[in-house]
Amino acid sequence: xxxxxxxxxxxxxxxxxxxxxxxxxxxxxxxxxxxxxxxxxxxxxxxxxxxxxxxxxxxxxxxxxxxxxxxxxxxxxxxxxxxxxxxxxxxxxxxxxxxxxxxxxxxxxxxxxxxxxxxxxxxxxxxxxxxxxxxxxxxxxxxxxxxxxxxxxxxxxxxxxxxxxxxxxxxxxxxxxxxxxxxxxxxxxxxxxxxxxxxxxxxxxxxxxxxxxxxxxxxxxxxxxxxxxxxxxxxxxxxxxxxxxxxxxxxxxxxxxxxxxxxxxxxxxxxxxxxxxxxxxxxxxxxxxxxxxxxxxxxxxxxxxxxxxxxxxxxxx
Amino acid sequence: xxxxxxxxxxxxxxxxxxxxxxxxxxxxxxxxxxxxxxxxxxxxxxxxxxxxxxxxxxxxxxxxxxxxxxxxxxxxxxxxxxxxxxxxxxxxxxxxxxxxxxxxxxxxxxxxxxxxxxxxxxxxxxxxxxxxxxxxxxxxxxxxxxxxxxxxxxxxxxxxxxxxxxxxxxxxxxxxxxxxxxxxxxxxxxxxxxxxxxxxxxxxxxxxxxxxxxxxxxxxxxxxxxxxxxxxxxxxxxxxxx
Numbered sequence: 001x002x003x004x005x006x007x008x009x010x011x012x013x014x015x016x017x018x019x020x021x022x023x024x025x026x027x028x029x030x031x032x033x034x035x036x037x038x039x040x041x042x043x044x045x046x047x048x049x050x051x052x053x054x055x056x057x058x059x060x061x062x063x064x065x066x067x068x069x070x071x072x073x074x075x076x077x078x079x080x081x082x083x084x085x086x087x088x089x090x091x092x093x094x095x096x097x098x099x100x101x102x103x104x105x106x107x108x109x110x111x112x113x114x115x116x117x118x119x120x121x122x123x124x125x126x127x128x129x130x131x132x133x134x135x136x137x138x139x140x141x142x143x144x145x146x147x148x149x150x151x152x153x154x155x156x157x158x159x160x161x162x163x164x165x166x167x168x169x170x171x172x173x174x175x176x177x178x179x180x181x182x183x184x185x186x187x188x189x190x191x192x193x194x195x196x197x198x199x200x201x202x203x204x205x206x207x208x209x210x211x212x213x214x215x216x217x218x219x220x221x222x223x224x225x226x227x228x229x230x231x232x233x234x235x236x237x238x239x240x241x242x243x244x245x246x247x248x249x250x251x252x253x254x255x256x257x258x259x260x261x262x263x264x265x266x267x268x269x270x271x272x273x274x275x276x277x278x279x280x281x282x283x284x285x286x287x288x289x290x291x292x293x294x295x296x297x298x299x300x301x302x303x304x305x306x307x308x309x310x311x312x313x314x315x316x317x
Numbered sequence: 318x319x320x321x322x323x324x325x326x327x328x329x330x331x332x333x334x335x336x337x338x339x340x341x342x343x344x345x346x347x348x349x350x351x352x353x354x355x356x357x358x359x360x361x362x363x364x365x366x367x368x369x370x371x372x373x374x375x376x377x378x379x380x381x382x383x384x385x386x387x388x389x390x391x392x393x394x395x396x397x398x399x400x401x402x403x404x405x406x407x408x409x410x411x412x413x414x415x416x417x418x419x420x421x422x423x424x425x426x427x428x429x430x431x432x433x434x435x436x437x438x439x440x441x442x443x444x445x446x447x448x449x450x451x452x453x454x455x456x457x458x459x460x461x462x463x464x465x466x467x468x469x470x471x472x473x474x475x476x477x478x479x480x481x482x483x484x485x486x487x488x489x490x491x492x493x494x495x496x497x498x499x500x501x502x503x504x505x506x507x508x509x510x511x512x513x514x515x516x517x518x519x520x521x522x523x524x525x526x527x528x529x530x531x532x533x534x535x536x537x538x539x540x541x542x543x544x545x546x547x548x549x550x551x552x553x554x555x556x557x558x559x
Contacts, residue, residue, distance in 0.1 A: 176419050183416040186405035195391035195420030
């Protein structure tokens with residue numbers, strides 16, 4: 001297992017030397033969405049608190065670092081942590097309101113959607129943040145400004161983000177917090193009876209999840225060279241974030257990564273394929289149908305399914 | 318160690334618990350019996366912090382626990398089980414008990430060791446890797462007990478841990494509760510299985526319509542006219558005397 005992981009890492013490290021620019025882009029999206037999915041997974045997968053407003057944290061993080069870079073020339077390498085902190089503050093507010101007043105299930109989901117929509121509307125009306133048009137980053141090629149003329153740098157940054165999130169979530173999974181999050185997901189009242197501070201644990205989870213997602217916002221802005229309120233805070237981005245862990249297997253370390261390796265290329269390829277035939281938009285239908293199939297056949301996600309297959313074979317032999 | 322004074326709780330038009338007072342000494346086993354809807358489980362929910370009383374005082378080891386959250390009360394040494402057992406179904410038996418053990422240590426490894434120890438005590442060691450959702454009812458009842466024990470309580474509130482068990486299984490749980498009590502853990506017991514309550518409890522309190530109608534040693538309670546009328550029934554009296 002350990003050798004397989006090291007082997008996979010070695011392949012990913014040398015891979016950019018053999019990839020064309022289009023495939024490089026596909027991999028960057030795979031890593032980046034795996035990163036965002038892993039951040040969501042901490043709260044939604046392990047803790048069972050489903051957020052459908054995680055785009056708000058991407059938006060806050062991206063806008064914060066980009067605004068600081070444009071106005072005060074602050075390097076996005078520093079701004080990304082300021083943006084993460086800003087997102088963490090928003091996460092704390094959402095968590096405090098949601099968890100203090102005992103919102104569970106659908107009501108918590110609605111709260112997260114509402115906050116993301118409020119952020120989108122507010123930012124759309126703030127002139128200093130570019131209003132509805134958004135912010136555009138002019139290309140300078142300065143690495144200190146998070147800009148690279150060679151896409152391979154973005155590849156390694158996205159890979160680094162994905163691995164860092166994986167490491168953090170792995171640590172949480174093995175800690176008391178991980179055991180408590182799982183207990184809360186399974187039965188919150190029973191966990192409280194056993195001494196679990198459900199409010200505090202969920203609050204810590206949403207703050208950490210929001211921080212990581214907010215850090216990702218800086219990558220999002222600087223890779224795309226722009227930020228628009230409708231995309232950076234929009235529900236479609238929130239859905240993209242949530243789909244990967246769910247398809248791959250939420251509440252597992254490999255789930256968001258496997259989910260992203262399945263969905264990100266699929267989204268990219270079907271988009272490119274149908275756009276060529278003048279059928280742009282059809283890709284969403286294909287994407288949606290495949291999603292339905294995955295959810296029907298692997299309700300707990302692809303990774304738990306594969307793990308079950310491997311164990312079954314070993315057990316049978 | 319537990320001092321309850323004038324406890325009351327009303328749900329809309331229903332007075333679930335009315336002016337209930339009770340006290341428990343260290344190491345004591347107190348039985349709480351009464352017909353369905355008498356307010357026993359509500360009393361548990363009030364004492365363990367899952368409900369806030371309308372009025373009344375609850376003191377645990379000299380400290381008022383009214384308004385504390387259940388997890389805080391658990392850390393003080395008072396742990397409850399649920400009438401309808403609530404295992405974490407997708408977690409293994411070991412992981413279930415580990416959650417309870419983590420109340421006393423931040424080290425996951427230490428908690429796992431402690432959990433194994435408790436599981437051995439309740440006789441579930443062979444099932445550590447099994448998902449809790451796959452256990453039989455009797456096993457789930459023992460798991461519920463093991464999880465609570467892992468939090469190292471000094472007072473354990475057991476809500477019908479014998480309901481739905483066969484005679485043999487009941488016998489084993491009774492033995493287990495005795496062993497726990499021998500280590501000095503006080504036990505407050507809600508139970509409908511009369512043989513078990515009568516043999517385990519040093520003292521019994523009878524509730525009816527939220528009010529205490531009798532209190533005393535098992536032998537006295539079994540022959541109390543009001544208790545027989547409200548709860549035990551004439552048949553029970555015949556059964557114990559015959």
